[in-house]
Amino acid sequence: MACHPVYSVAIPVYNEQDNLPELFRRLSATLAALDGDYEVIFIDDGSRDRSLSILREFYQRDRRWRYLSLARNFGHQIAVTAGLNYIRGKAIIVMDADLQDPPELIPDLIQRWQQGYQIVYAQRISRQKEGWFKRVTAYAFYRLLRHLTDVDIPPDTGDFCLMDRQITDILNSMPERNRYIRGLRAWVGFQQTSVPFSRDPRFAGQVKYTFGKSLGLAVDGVISLSQxxxxxxxxxxxxxxxxxxxxxxxxxxxxxxxxxxxxxxxxxxxxxxxxxxxxxxxxxxxxxxxxxxxxxxxxxxxxxxxxxxxxxxxx
Structure with missing residues (x-):
């Protein structure tokens, strides 16, 4: 019986064929320098391009690069949930496939985890090549959400984070369907800290989170965490x-x-x-x-x- 890896990386994927090769190159270099075994779990969220074929190629090249293909597009938060259900590591990193979450930041997240923190989230200090409307609305939403809920949700943080195995098990035990991962992550408590970073623009392709999807996620966050x-x-x-x-x-x-x-x-x-x-x-x-x-x-x-x-x- 094989030992479980120390590190697991869960990456939801939706029509990211142009980003996956570069993600493989950069993430491979980062993970190879870590002090323990690792696995990568891609969650194909009903992609309509060649993303799934590319993920199959990754798996044939390296069995540590696994994949899970959902039967249709269930949405980003459900795809992340599916990845958390199947990961095996002691430290779980969640990141996006568009390279706006830089793989090179992972060692910094791990360092804070090794210092005893059970949740380490990447906190954006700047957003490169994003319009003023996106920046203003994101800034306003995170601060409004903190005032509307009793949960101390850190501002300017997305799903890019590292969670201890214990935290992941707690999230997996939560049955709700309309999931707001970053809110649930803050709700569980435990020792949490941040690592600041500058968010890069998409490496290639079109933005998947349109204004409508962002608004829907915002509503889910408010409704799921506040009365x-x-x-x-x-x-x-x-x-x-x-x-x-x-x-x-x-x-x-x-x-x-x-x-x-x-x-x-x-x-x-x-x-x-x-x-x-x-x-x-x-x-x-x-x-x-x-x-x-x-x-x-x-x-x-x-x-x-x-x-x-x-x-x-x-x-």
Whole structure:
């Protein structure tokens, strides 16, 4: 029976055929210099290009470079979860395949882990060649999320991190479907620290995380870690009730003392109807987000289905 490796690297892949050869070259050089055995687990998230064929070639070249191919595109966070389910190492590194997460930073993460930290996350201090809108929205979101939740989620951190085996086992035991890995990683606690780095632009290809996908991930993060939106619905209802009571007194005042005022009549009624309708729709939308997630959880379907795999997870 083969011994489990010391280091495992989990890398979700979606249409990254142009990046994989360079990733193999740089990551191989980095891992070869480590002080222990390693394995690499690629999770093909339903790629439509040659990514899976390239991963097969990696495996034939070096059996430590394993792969897991999902039956369709389940999304980045589920792909990361699948990788965590199959890794075997004592220290687990999660990174993306587009080389925005530099493999050369891995030794720094490992050094902090060897000092006793159980979670070491890579913290971005700059974003090269990213537009101002992306930088501003990312900056605002991370800080808003910290205020909305009771979990101390470090700002400017993505999924690029190192986790101890104990942390990974805890994450694997969590059954929720709408997963926000970086939030769950902070939620578990334990000793955590950061390693700053400058995030590189994509090596090749198109950006996979569009604004819509980023917004969806942000909503998942807020809903999965915070009940503040539900409280907001309550506050909006109380605000609408208070304004309604105030309007009753104002309308009576205008009717008694200014009967010819243009504020009395259809204008006031129309404004009140639109305001109450907007509050109701916002509250229904917030409730709908939570109810939709409850519906997904109670169905009990598996998080993903596997189409093909190498000897991932076997001894």
């Amino acid at each position: 503040v939106p539900l409280r907001l619905a309550t506050y909006l209802g109380l605000l609408a009730a208070a304004i309604a009571v105030l309007m009753v007194f104002l309308v009576l005042y205008w009717r008694l003392f200014y009967p010819n005022s243009p504020l009395i009549g259809y204008t006031t009624i129309t404004i009140a109807i639109f305001f109450i309708g907007a509050v109701q729709l916002v509250c229904l939308g917030i409730l709908g987000e939570y109810i939709g997630r409850i519906y997904e959880e109670v169905k009990g379907r598996p998080l993903y289905t596997v189409k093909e795999m190498s000897d991932v997870g076997t001894d």
